Amino acid sequence: MLNKDTQLCISLSARPSNIGTCFHNYLYQKLDLDFIYKAFSTQDIEHAVKGVQALGIRGCSVSMPFKESCIPFLDTLSDSVKAIDSVNTIVNDNGHLTAYNTDYIAVKTLIEKNFPDSNQTVIIQGSGGMAKAVVAAFRDSGFSQVTVLARNEEKGAALANKYGFRWSKTPTGEQADILVNVTPVGMSGGAEQDQLAFSKEDVQAATFVFDVVAFPAETPLIVLAREYGKTVVTGAEVIALQALEQFALYTGVRPDEALMLEASAFSRS
Numbered sequence: 001m002l003n004k005d006t007q008l009c010i011s012l013s014a015r016p017s018n019i020g021t022c023f024h025n026y027l028y029q030k031l032d033l034d035f036i037y038k039a040f041s042t043q044d045i046e047h048a049v050k051g052v053q054a055l056g057i058r059g060c061s062v063s064m065p066f067k068e069s070c071i072p073f074l075d076t077l078s079d080s081v082k083a084i085d086s087v088n089t090i091v092n093d094n095g096h097l098t099a100y101n102t103d104y105i106a107v108k109t110l111i112e113k114n115f116p117d118s119n120q121t122v123i124i125q126g127s128g129g130m131a132k133a134v135v136a137a138f139r140d141s142g143f144s145q146v147t148v149l150a151r152n153e154e155k156g157a158a159l160a161n162k163y164g165f166r167w168s169k170t171p172t173g174e175q176a177d178i179l180v181n182v183t184p185v186g187m188s189g190g191a192e193q194d195q196l197a198f199s200k201e202d203v204q205a206a207t208f209v210f211d212v213v214a215f216p217a218e219t220p221l222i223v224l225a226r227e228y229g230k231t232v233v234t235g236a237e238v239i240a241l242q243a244l245e246q247f248a249l250y251t252g253v254r255p256d257e258a259l260m261l262e263a264s265a266f267s268r269s
Helices: 019-031 045-054 079-084 102-114 129-140 153-162 200-205 220-227 235-251 257-268
Strands: 007-013 035-041 059-062 089-093 096-100 122-125 146-149 166-168 178-181 208-211 231-233
Touching (some): 007 019, 019 235, 019 257, 045 089, 045 096, 079 102, 089 235, 096 235, 102 129, 102 208, 122 129, 129 146, 153 166, 200 220, 235 257
Parallel strands (some): 007 059, 146 166, 178 208, 208 231
Antiparallel strands (some): 059 089
């Protein structure tokens, strides 16, 4: 039952989805926590953030296009935000707003769990906002032999230069130990949903394949990598872990992995 002490967490996005709402509310119910989560759309990020502060809203997830524009209205930026100049989580402690980026935290955690040898070579395809989190996480995990592959010369070169890596507009012909897709290739409903983000030859030569696309989790790239017996990391793992990090920041409770995966599957169903 809702009551005067129920703590509210929200999301702010130009195009809200039900994923976070389902994930968080599922866990609140399972863990018997006096919280509720609601998605909102806004065109006024300044006053929306000030509303979070003024109304005592406990936590706020931030999605596009507000991940950078919200920064001037926050009190403290965590290291995860400073690493990529982007926010996806705000925690309100008695009016003090602290910003985090749990995408970066999740990706870095998955890198350190699955790719223990930082001397391996990496090709990261993509130059958007999530690509920045991935590139920064590889740098901060000690990787130095990284190539950013991006057709957008301005964004691709800037991203690679920012983190001290190499950029290429087209495949160089070199193969890598770790392949990472951070583009919409393979995404359900997209123009390239049936395409591979990397060639069959590149996948066969790699040891690890990481696809950040979450819908579907089993992209053509991941399916092929499994057929070749490669170790894979999926986008479903990223969104589950980043949501778990948000949940822990908001509530102080960290569900076990089984419950996290249960909630993630429910949110994507």
